[in-house]
Amino acid sequence: MGLDLSLTADACDRLEAAGEPVDRKGDHQANTGEFNRRHNHGLRALYDMVAAVALGPLVLGDKEQPFKTAEYNSTHISDLIEVGGDLETGGNVQYEMKVPSPLTATYSAGRGSPSHGGRYASVGHIYAFGNTLERYRTMILGCPARGVPADGPFDHTTGQGWVAAQAGDYADALQKRDTVVPWIMENTGGISPVPCSVARRLGRRASAKGAIDRTNYGRSRVSTKSYFTHHTQRISTAVVRYDAQNIREQSAQTIRRALLLDADAGAA
Numbered sequence: 001m002g003l004d005l006s007l008t009a010d011a012c013d014r015l016e017a018a019g020e021p022v023d024r025k026g027d028h029q030a031n032t033g034e035f036n037r038r039h040n041h042g043l044r045a046l047y048d049m050v051a052a053v054a055l056g057p058l059v060l061g062d063k064e065q066p067f068k069t070a071e072y073n074s075t076h077i078s079d080l081i082e083v084g085g086d087l088e089t090g091g092n093v094q095y096e097m098k099v100p101s102p103l104t105a106t107y108s109a110g111r112g113s114p115s116h117g118g119r120y121a122s123v124g125h126i127y128a129f130g131n132t133l134e135r136y137r138t139m140i141l142g143c144p145a146r147g148v149p150a151d152g153p154f155d156h157t158t159g160q161g162w163v164a165a166q167a168g169d170y171a172d173a174l175q176k177r178d179t180v181v182p183w184i185m186e187n188t189g190g191i192s193p194v195p196c197s198v199a200r201r202l203g204r205r206a207s208a209k210g211a212i213d214r215t216n217y218g219r220s221r222v223s224t225k226s227y228f229t230h231h232t233q234r235i236s237t238a239v240v241r242y243d244a245q246n247i248r249e250q251s252a253q254t255i256r257r258a259l260l261l262d263a264d265a266g267a268a
Helices: 006-017 036-051 133-141 171-175 193-207 227-267
Strands: 058-060 080-082 093-098 179-184
Touching (some): 006 227, 093 133
Antiparallel strands (some): 080 093
16 A cells, blocks of 8 residues: 555565565565465355355355356356345346456556457546456456447547447356346455445345344454444455465565575675
8 A cells, every 4th residue: 555565675675786676565466476365265254244144055166166156157157156045036146256456567548449449447546446346347247338339449538439248257147137246346355336235235134024144243342243344344354364465475485585686696
């Protein structure tokens, strides 16, 4: 968040003096190594949230066993499925968790192209989730066509222009009329609006008359008894904690690089 990592400050000084590129903020480190860890632990906390009020069985996706979710969504391995979880339709509710970093070297001006139409824009400096939400929501849900190629690529400043149709990762699930929840949050722990809305709806399910809430709330007097607060805190904490753990492990690599540089200089 704008501060240098104190753990690697000395190592970065030595590496920079030797002409090597360094990352003092930890942005690169957050997106290398075992960065999937923040996703996996966040997903586990999301599983606990849904399981606390689930109406039917839950299915966790497994990249090693894609057949487990193929019958529900053949176009992508689903992260989490609540079978029969939609109270209104009786259909399934599928969750796809994305935990990107808003601080990456990748940038999109959002200009698109004549052949492919509009493109998402990187506007995180203007809007919350501006670097992540549009991109990953489109990746998950896809988008319908808008306008015609003669209009030119979609212009974010005017809201006019052409957007080509794009099928998302959950095209098959949507074709089957399942509910798909794009659980998009950032590695800072911030949760985007749609997941927050879904968590509140599950909270109402938990507090309904005759409902069963299996949440294991804390026993301290100051522990929240709010379903929404308890679970969103746990999900955000899991993401931030394991992202920090990965950054710390990658920082050790930076320190080792500096030590090897010192050793080489001593040998010379």
